Amino acid sequence: MWQRAQELIPGGVNSPVRSFGSVGGEPFFVRRGAGAWVEDTEGNRYLDYVQSWGPLILGHAHPVVVEALEKQLREGTSYGLITEAEVEMAERLVRLVPSLEMVRLVNSGTEATMSALRLARAATGRDRFLKFTGCYHGHADPFLVAAGSGVATLGLPNSPGVPDAAVETTALLPFNDLDRVEELFRKQGDEFAAVFLEPAMGNAGFIPPEPGFLEGLREVTERHGALLVFDEVMTGFRLGLGGAQARYGVTPDLTTLGKVIGAGLPVGAFGGRRDLMERMAPTGPVYQAGTLSGNPLATAAGNAQLAFLEREDPYTELEEYGRLLVQGTVDALQAAGIPASGTAHGSMWGVFFHEGPVRSFEDAKEADTDAFGRFHRALLRQGVLFAPSPFEAGFISVVHGPSELEATLTAVGKAAQEVSTGSTV
Numbered sequence: 001m002w003q004r005a006q007e008l009i010p011g012g013v014n015s016p017v018r019s020f021g022s023v024g025g026e027p028f029f030v031r032r033g034a035g036a037w038v039e040d041t042e043g044n045r046y047l048d049y050v051q052s053w054g055p056l057i058l059g060h061a062h063p064v065v066v067e068a069l070e071k072q073l074r075e076g077t078s079y080g081l082i083t084e085a086e087v088e089m090a091e092r093l094v095r096l097v098p099s100l101e102m103v104r105l106v107n108s109g110t111e112a113t114m115s116a117l118r119l120a121r122a123a124t125g126r127d128r129f130l131k132f133t134g135c136y137h138g139h140a141d142p143f144l145v146a147a148g149s150g151v152a153t154l155g156l157p158n159s160p161g162v163p164d165a166a167v168e169t170t171a172l173l174p175f176n177d178l179d180r181v182e183e184l185f186r187k188q189g190d191e192f193a194a195v196f197l198e199p200a201m202g203n204a205g206f207i208p209p210e211p212g213f214l215e216g217l218r219e220v221t222e223r224h225g226a227l228l229v230f231d232e233v234m235t236g237f238r239l240g241l242g243g244a245q246a247r248y249g250v251t252p253d254l255t256t257l258g259k260v261i262g263a264g265l266p267v268g269a270f271g272g273r274r275d276l277m278e279r280m281a282p283t284g285p286v287y288q289a290g291t292l293s294g295n296p297l298a299t300a301a302g303n304a305q306l307a308f309l310e311r312e313d314p315y316t317e318l319e320e321y322g323r324l325l326v327q328g329t330v331d332a333l334q335a336a337g338i339p340a341s342g343t344a345h346g347s348m349w350g351v352f353f354h355e356g357p358v359r360s361f362e363d364a365k366e367a368d369t370d371a372f373g374r375f376h377r378a379l380l381r382q383g384v385l386f387a388p389s390p391f392e393a394g395f396i397s398v399v400h401g402p403s404e405l406e407a408t409l410t411a412v413g414k415a416a417q418e419v420s421t422g423s424t425v
């Protein structure tokens, strides 16, 4: 099957990270998911900390999501016309996410971020924007940028097929370095439409903002008439019910969402201040559209999952599990003589094979990725699935409980020993 997949689909996968390229070995094919577990086509079960890269905060096939989908399926899968479920979803997002006065649903995080950037450029009449190294905002051209020739202000494409023109208005600086932002904006701040970031990085491992960083960005963008855009596709409803902006107490002008709000169905969203969102077609001139945006299956699943989170507010338990998981993993690695550090906020967490502190992607890149690969394979053999890359965040769902934590930490202890004694192949 793996051979057939690689013959017919580039790399055998419909998204690169699924190839397990950075941890070695062959990926398994999933037959089903159930709660905190995924099962492969050979009947092996794995405790799942990937959770479809964030969406499955209730775990796989949670009854409230399955029931909502079963009910909707019989009524149809898409209409291309408005439905009450879209209004219910918009009301809930506006109620729970501090920056949202209006919101539009799209089909992926990529669509959400590319639309938010277009709106920020339209609203300010400026083309340039600042992003941070290691932050991933989907694969639209303006975001596929590598550090320029030493200077931050000239983005260069980081993928063939992206024209220089698409990224020369993208500036790039290290995360958590407010001084560099202040310095850039002192000189050129009035050229910038936006500062665009993951308020806590989930695509470089898990790297939270340092105290003062987000507050500083809020102040410098206001001072120079630029918009502050939080890409909460991953942190939304993961760092708490109101996402990173509620947890860290900084309200952006625009927010992008995805993942959790679709419960595994394709959904993205962008929203924010009313005066900005009213510029979107058809009320305003900024064009954006989508055949399946807000489709009934996605809103059925998303509404069911978000309603559960709003009703049960499970974040204290999620964060406690994350804290114990990270502490137990770091302790086991250090006991095996392997430098390690890590953090857990809300239902996201990360461990670096790096003694820490890890404040930026530049720091994260110094981690021992080879040892991480050996650790990942050793865990897999014991039925535990961590994200198959050292530069991804881990997730916890409401169906990860004490027995899952105990099983995980037992596997982690053995894997750490295997890595340090070099007995892993």
Ligand code: KE4
Pocket: 015, 016, 017, 018, 053, 108, 109, 110, 111, 113, 136, 137, 138, 139, 198, 202, 203, 231, 232, 233, 234, 235, 258, 392
């Ligand atoms: P999608 O277009 O993949 O739905 O969302 C893009 C995106 C935007 N913003 C943030 C903060 C994101 O984390 C993502 C997507 N995250 C990756 C995980 N590293 C998706 C996994 C994948 O690429 O397969």
